[in-house]
Amino acid sequence: MSSKLENVSFLERQFKLKQNKTDVKTEILAGFTTFMTMAYILAVNPGMLAEAGMDQGGVFAATAISAAIACFAMAFMANYPFALASGMGLNAFFTYSVVFGMGHTWQFALTAVLIEGILFILLSFVNFREAIFNSIPMNLKKAVSVGIGLFIALIGFTNAGIVVGGGGTILGLGDLSQRAPQVAIIGLIITGLLLAKKVKGALFFGIILTTLIGLPLGVSYMPNGQFLGIFSAPPSLSKVAFQFEFANIFTFDMLIVMFSFLFVDVFDTIGTLIGVSSKANMLDENGKLPKLKEALLADAIGTMAGACLGTSTVTTYVESASGVAEGGRTGLTALTTGVLFLLALVLSPLFGMIPGAATAPALIIVGLFMMSPIKEIDLDDFTEAIPAFLTIVMMPFAYSIAEGIVFGMVSYVILKTITGKSKDVSAVMYVLAVLFVLKEIFI
Template structure:
């Protein structure tokens, strides 16, 4: 039944591979269950309710992706978008969390409409193939950077922005050392082609964390999920026609749209899912899952739900169908009742998986034409700006805007489609908003 529905043989995979891939994806993104309540909780939202909203919205959106699009992508409230929700909309602009939640809900409704009219699909088709390959490479550097940062291997530095962390200073933290050891062990497992290498690496990192004091047994094993009532459907409709709402809504729309587009393209490229014309299979259904997830997530009481770049870890384990994402979605539901166990896994154990997946995702660079400067420069800007701005969306902006401008100035006007011109104008407007 599973083989027939998800076409496992056709995609050269099997149930075991898909399930292991789904578990791996979940383990690399389960941190959102701990982080999202902390970030949104700063606004005054009930943290327990946000935990439940996060788990349920991630589960529903990912299962919709599995059953509707049949693709190995997982979804959850997005990092960066939750920070914008809290620290810009609520703290910076002085709005209530109910105002921000209303903006997220409206964003989801608008995205459903844009997807229904094929506008988001049109944008994906308009992106040149070389830039699509560059998005995969850029995401690889970006998630490796996230992994190194989460493990404390690299840290912020006022003089040089980033620097090497205290790897051997066990009094400060054993996390960087544990992460480095886990990277080496997991890398060896990958070299030996051990099935489930990334997941095994996460488990090894968790065990290594005990003597270094970074893995802790749960203080309580209370399995009762907190009530979602304090944040469920708490919308504020009185300010929806204000300029502030328009500004907030535009920012949510822009960042989420190009984060999602970038993730879908990047992970699909790595998985060799793109057809000869660079199209993602069932992309409309995937975008519907993303849109439904955002609207449903807001209803539950959490920030924007988006497709997760950590899905690449499951793809790296061989995940190719919706059975991978179905597994991840089911695990999010189980997390409601087993949260103490899932939250026990430290960042130092999951960070190595992100670093190694980042390494795997740079392989499409071999498909990029680096001889033509009108192609190479936009590709380079796409790649380099993702980790440096800590944003997939900003990398796409710099890459596509430079693509249009350089092509125009160099006289290669025919290489630029009408959709690309429209996007370029929108990108320019973004800098002034």
């Protein structure tokens, strides 16, 4: 009994649970929820990088271990509930643009990720990324939260097959006669009922119940049909770890690829931190995030670790909002998620039984939670409203948090300048707007 109390006391001291108005149970539940909504990366990332010629098992191990390292860094350095893993979009750029499009080896792409990670750390020490975060006006910060909400909801709908692309339209309704969309809709109703009844851990229990419902319908399944099938030996990293191509680091192509990784990583991370921390009321009265430097440094450490182990850029995950929605407020949430990534090395079949249809309801509901700051956006001043609107809609439309920020910030600078309100624009915003325009033209 005394050892249990000592463990709780350690967690209280380390993560300041009472100060953040939370407890061990809430934080661990939030960590489980976050992991379940982002565990798909353990299947998607190895498959995508395998197309580039990398060993799929090695990438799986690298994805899990680098995510754990980054989550632990976030937990102990920043004490924030933000989880990290290899970023979607960044892995697609790795495979389809750098390897297939430009004709480079995957070792070349991995080297670019390593250099980007090193620069990321240096930029953290000189407060460059903090300056970017703090330069974004409050209305745009609130818009980022709303845009991320729509983006997360879109991910949920597409993961479940409720919304699909093609078929003569950009987006359309999926085939609802299929089992996966049906299970997701049932899960959405269940999760909504749990929330309406104010059940603690509603998102987490919604995922579990939806997974169980999917078993007899063939949407989710027990691995190998038996309990013992949930265990597996961790794959080897030997074929992907430390596989760098330093001979081409001073080429123009390396500069372009490295900058592209850096750009998306910086603004995806900043956008996620703004959106999720805004929803969790972590920003101070000036719209700043305490321990921002530590959070950004944890992200950079994850990217360097990922490159060394053999995976694409590690970044802060927007799905962290699901854990925050469950009440996660400290690094104990991130720590729990990191531990689950390590467990996935030997329990990958078990985590693999949770289908996208089961996590989709949680993501859709989190999208709703992220919408609330829209009430606080000034929609009467069009120099504020238009940039905020563009930020919101371009995140799901362009399928990119970074591009949503680009459209919002550039339009903000232009409108404020041409309407004689340039005093509302900081020097950092002007510099960033110019860089964004140059990036869109030349890269």
